[in-house]
Amino acid sequence: MRKERKNQMSEIKEKSLKYNLHSWSAQKAINPKVITKAEGIYFWDEEGNRYYDMSSQLVNSNLGHGNKAIIQAIKDQADKMPFISPAFAIDVRSDAAEAVVEMSGMKNAKVFFTNAGAESNENAIKMAKQYTGRWKIFSMYRCYHGSSAGAGMLTGEPRHFANEPGPAGFIKYDGPYAYRAPKQVAFKDKDDAADFYLELLENQVLYEGPESIAAIFLETVVGSNGILIPPAKWIKGVRDLCTKYGIVMVCDEVMAGWYRTGKAFAFQNYGIEPDLVTFAKGVTCGYVPIGGVIVSEKIQKYFDDHKMMCGLTYNAHPMGCAAAVATIKEYENLNIEENVAKQGKLLREFLEGFSKTHPCVGEIRQIGLFSAMEIVKDESGAPIVSFNNDPEGVMPKIIGMLMKEGFFTYSHENMIVVAPPLIIAGEELREAMAIMDRVLDSVDEMI
Template sequence: MQKRRLKMSAIKEKSLKYNLHSWSAQGNLNPKVITKAEGIYFWDEEGKKYYDMSAQLVNSNLGHGNKAIVNAIKDQAEKIPFIGPGFAIDVRSDAAEAIVEASGLEGAKVFFTNAGAESNENAIKIAKQYTGRWKIFSQYRCYHGSSAGAGMLTGEPRHFANEPGPAGFIKYDGPYAYRAPKACKFETEDDVADFYLELLTNQVKYEGPESVAAIFLETVVGSNGILVPPAKYVTGVRDLCTKYGIMMVCDEVMAGWYRTGTCFAFQNFGIKPDLVTFAKGATCGYVPLGGVIVSEPIAKYFDDHKMMCGLTYSAHPMGCAAAVATINEYKNLNIAENVKKQGKVLGELLEDLNKKHACVGEVRYIGLFSAFELVKDKATKEPIVGFNDDPDGLMAKIVGMLVKEGFWTYSHENMIIVAPPLIITEEELREAMAILDKVLDSVDNMIK
């Protein structure tokens, strides 16, 4: 046992010596050494088990160690591990076909990328090429990636490092009724939709619709708080885009692949986007793969216009093989039904936490995609200070308490994300949420 601990300590030491870790001051890091992962759990070097209640980065939708995906990658590695993106091979065709069929966008095609940020980068380029316009709208309180273009789409502090950036990126306020201006008095979801649609419509008019190539939105905002838009808002954005010839781009990198109950989140709202970006749950992170689903009119445009997009690893064979296996597993395991069933349980548990705990300001959820805001006072909605403002503050302590109890997730500002693997059972869900309930008891005492 002593030799084992020494070996694992060396792993951590080497990591800190050679790896740069994202979104972190490197001198403060103490990464856990993970030795095993299975189902909805993973274990550290001390043998401690964690409920993976954020599905890692909301991408391990089918949990850890799915044999069908692993075997598909092995088989492809032995057959053709890599061939350039200009060649046609079976898994590329099969993956694109399966993705288009899952989207319900008849006549669409797929441009494959390596990850979500690249998907959004290429959606920007496709929208600009197709429309001949140059302005791109995206929401405040959104995350589309951290690369040059995707980072400028991002509407929260993680985009600051990309500034000043290229011209043409315009931010707008998306629906967030809980933090709306105090003067707003919303009685219905339609009132929320009408208010935010008016804001967006006015911005488009003042920017000049003829210059706007695309309006991007996370169909359901992810890490910035699981902001579920009113149905009228989503259909209103679709109508606005149609009216002015603007491309509606739904970022489904996090919300896609049954996270919200339907294969893609936009399917909850009965609309058809012009472009859909995806990654994460397409392979559940087993190997990298992302892409852009391009609707039929745009796809046909590129029949006689050169598409100025390209990546060495576009449609990587092992990524495509993993995607085919993953999509088959969603069906074989009846994931849509499990999300519907467990999502109902999760919603009920979250509402109970909201009623019970003084520190919970609001809970938001759809399917197995949820978050809750931590506040010092329910009446004033004063938030508990988040990591960005105070890395040694109360939010950091709360996340640390959850981790100590074996509940693994992450926070953003004053919000805690709860988005477990989609294979979770009711028993596992209730066990994990009991841990959360216990920790929130302590938080209630902290804010008194």
């Protein structure tokens, strides 16, 4: 029986390698694990090994695996009406949009639903261009907004190279990243850093011509590129800059939204209101694909008299909307905001401890259950690998060491992301971070 099961698992992997193209990989270099089960904050491979899901898969499984309420909502909607054209009004579409708007706190906003984060950003680009009549779009270096044609051009790191040259009008700017600022720039505090980066941004706006700029995009808290948490003064300054020049402020909350930072949406930490907010991931925790754009009152009212040139076959898909309604209810039922505050405090204690006890750990950044550690060579803070260049595969080795011990996450450049499901309990977090502690011991010796 065991041999038969092993053969079955080998067949699954072989078939995957034969027929599936795996993202962001040279296909000959991959060796995917066969996963057989997932529950709570854990998943298991074909050999029975259990893993702590410490990146919530792709920072989307916020409520973990196997949530019964979400699953039941999907089943019920499949029985009732699995699909109907986006042109029709149905209960779950109305309920999902209402729930999203209420969570955002944006008065008289509306929602345009999509299928994923990249599509959300694609449609936000079009809305901003239509609303302003302008054509240039600003987005930040060290950000990720998706890999489709427009979203890929928004993206400000090497994953956008495959989209080039792309359409005209996409402009990149430097956002706050004080830890890696040029050596000759010394900031007194966060406000000083905010002033510096705001001056750079406004200069670029003036050089490019405010009358041609439709939108400034930003990840409210930068996700995969290292959990870069901006100073409050910078976020407020961008809001003021957009208002001053009539530019649409777009906050990408695909990863940072849905209580990942402790608030329903990350922008709520800063006391501002964007013009457009893009979302996906945690709105259904990946159980069914869906995303969307929250459209502020002034922009949604523009489309009362102007045709909105956005449309998708699966816009506001009934099963996605049903999953979204159930997920939003579960955030409240499970007291997720309270748990993120509690476990986020514990996570910070671990990270701060690692920065003191492990020479390989440089700056640590954390907000809610959203965090990253910079892996460095020495006390100077020099990164263990250079930008987009790790010829010896040092970071994959470290991630492999963690995986071998049952700790699943991912890295970007020299940074390790730690973003567990928001349902994680204190004891589970302690057990997982004990694994990280042991592996960092080995990394200290390795470097």
